[in-house]
Amino acid sequence: MYPYQIFDLYKLLRTPRTPPEAIRKIQEKKLKKLVVHAYQNVPYYRELFDSIKIKPQDIRKLEDLQMLPFTSKKQIQALSLEEKTAKNINLKHCKSFITSGSTGSPLRIFHTFQYETLKNFICARAFLTSGMKPWYKMAAFSGERSVNEKRPWHEYLMLWRRKEISNWDKPETWIDKLREWKPQVLTGEIITLKLLGEAVQKYQIRDISPKIIFTASIIMDDFSRQYLQSVFCAKIVDIYGSVEGGFIAWECEKCSGYHICSDVVIVEMLKNGKPVSPGQKGEVVITNLHSYAMPFIRYRQEDIVTLSNKKPVCGRNFPLLEHIEGRTDDFVVLRNGRKISPHPLYHCIDPVQGVKRWRMVQENINTLKVDIEPAENFTHESQQRIESNLKKLVGDEIVIEISLVDSLHVDLSSKFRAVSSKISGNF
Numbered sequence: 339m340y341p342y343q344i345f346d347l348y349k350l351l352r353t354p355r356t357p358p359e360a361i362r363k364i365q366e367k368k369l370k371k372l373v374v375h376a377y378q379n380v381p382y383y384r385e386l387f388d389s390i391k392i393k394p395q396d397i398r399k400l401e402d403l404q405m406l407p408f409t410s411k412k413q414i415q416a417l418s419l420e421e422k423t424a425k426n427i428n429l430k431h432c433k434s435f436i437t438s439g440s441t442g443s444p445l446r447i448f449h450t451f452q453y454e455t456l457k458n459f460i461c462a463r464a465f466l467t468s469g470m471k472p473w474y475k476m477a478a479f480s481g482e483r484s485v486n487e488k489r490p491w492h493e494y495l496m497l498w499r500r501k502e503i504s505n506w507d508k509p510e511t512w513i514d515k516l517r518e519w520k521p522q523v524l525t526g527e528i529i530t531l532k533l534l535g536e537a538v539q540k541y542q543i544r545d546i547s548p549k550i551i552f553t554a555s556i557i558m559d560d561f562s563r564q565y566l567q568s569v570f571c572a573k574i575v576d577i578y579g580s581v582e583g584g585f586i587a588w589e590c591e592k593c594s595g596y597h598i599c600s601d602v603v604i605v606e607m608l609k610n611g612k613p614v615s616p617g618q619k620g621e622v623v624i625t626n627l628h629s630y631a632m633p634f635i636r637y638r639q640e641d642i643v644t645l646s647n648k649k650p651v652c653g654r655n656f657p658l659l660e661h662i663e664g665r666t667d668d669f670v671v672l673r674n675g676r677k678i679s680p681h682p683l684y685h686c687i688d689p690v691q692g693v694k695r696w697r698m699v700q701e702n703i704n705t706l707k708v709d710i711e712p713a714e715n716f717t718h719e720s721q722q723r724i725e726s727n728l729k730k731l732v733g734d735e736i737v738i739e740i741s742l743v744d745s746l747h748v749d750l751s752s753k754f755r756a757v758s759s760k761i762s763g764n765f
C-alpha cells in the first residue's frame with residue numbers, strides 16, 4: 339500500500355454504512371463495466387453471450403444477471419488460457435494462484451495487481467471492524483514453502499506489521515517464530531491453527547497469546563472454534579472466501595452472521611436455480627466484480643450457505659449469511675436423496691472421548707468410511723458411541739465402516755476436509 343491509497347481504504351471503510359440503495363448502485367455500476375469488458379476481451383464470455391443472443395447492454399440491473407447461464411469450474415478448466423483470460427491484460431503483469439485442489443481439480447487463476455491491492459484493503463476492513471488495531475502485529479500462516487520477507491513502508495512506521503510463516507515448517511518452528519514475533523493477531527486455515535494449538539499444549543507454551551484469530555477454511559465447526567478459544571483465549575473471527583470469488587464475507591460478532599462484501603462481489607444463493615428465501619440453504623453463485631484478468635461471472639462456487647433472516651444491528655448494511663454449510667461435495671447423500679451437511683457429522687464424533695483427528699469419506703451411495711486417529715484414552719466404547727451417533731443420524735441408509743489409523747496424514751499445502759463425498763449431485 340502506498341500513502342496515496344489511504345483514501346481508498348477510507349472509502350471502503352465507509353461503504354458498509356451507506357444505505358442499501360447506494361450499495362446496490364455501486365454493484366450495478368461495477369457489473370455493467372465488468373460485462374462489457376468480459377464481452378470485448380474474453381472469448382469465452384463473448385461466445386456465451388452470443389449463444390443466448392444477449393448483449394452487455396442488456397445487463398443493467400442485478401436481476402438481469404439471471405439471464406446468463408452459470409459457469410462451473412469444470413467449464414473453466416476445459417478452456418485454453420486464451421479463451422478464459424482477457425486479451426487486453428498482460429498476464430505477465432498479473433499474480434497467479436492455484437486453487438488448493440481439495441476437490442482433486444486445482445485451477446490456475448490470474449489477478450491484476452490492482453485487484454491484489456484491493457483485496458488487501460478488503461481484508462484490512464474486516465480486520466479493523468473485528469477489533470484489530472493498525473499497530474497490532476500479525477502472524478499469517480501461508481501455504482507457500484518460501485514466505486515473503488520484504489517489509490513495506492508502513493511497517494517502518496509500526497503499522498500493519500505482518501510476518502508470514504510457512505505451513506510447510508514443523509509446529510516446533512512455528513512456535514519459535516511466534517515466541518520471537520509476539521503477534522497480537524493470528525490468521526490461517528483452521529487445521530493449521532489446530533495443529534499449532536496441539537503443539538502449544540504439548541510443550542506447555544504460555545507466551546503465545548493472541549488477542550484475535552482470523553480463521554479461513556472450508557467450514558468453521560463449533561468444536562474447532564471452542565478448541566482454539568480454549569487454547570489461546572482469543573476472539574475467533576471466521577472469514578469466507580475463495581481464490582475465484584476473493585474476500586466474500588466476514589463474521590460479525592454483533593450480528594451473529596457473516597457480512598457479504600457486496601461492494602466487491604455479487605453473491606446469489608440459489609436452490610434449483612431459484613433465489614432462496616431468508617432462513618433457507620442455497621448454493622453460492624458469485625460474480626467477482628473486480629476479476630478483470632480472468633473474469634468469474636455467475637460462477638458456481640460449489641458451496642452451500644444459509645441466508646440470514648436477520649437485519650444487521652451493527653450499523654453496517656451489508657447483508658448477512660447465517661451459516662457456511664460447506665461444499666456441495668461435503669454433503670453425505672443417502673439413498674432416499676436426503677443430503678446431510680457436515681455440521682451434524684462433527685457433532686457425532688468430536689464430543690467422543692479419545693478422538694485426536696478424523697476424516698470421513700463417502701465412497702459410494704452405500705458406504706461411509708470413517709478413519710480415526712485415536713488418542714491414548716480412546717476405548718472400544720468410544721468407537722461404539724461414534725457408530726451409534728452416526729446410525730442415529732443416517733439410519734440404515736448407509737453402511738458405516740470405522741477404521742483406526744496410527745496417523746491421519748494432513749497435507750498442509752491444501753485444505754483439510756474432514757468430510758467429503760464422491761457422490762455428485764446438484765443442491
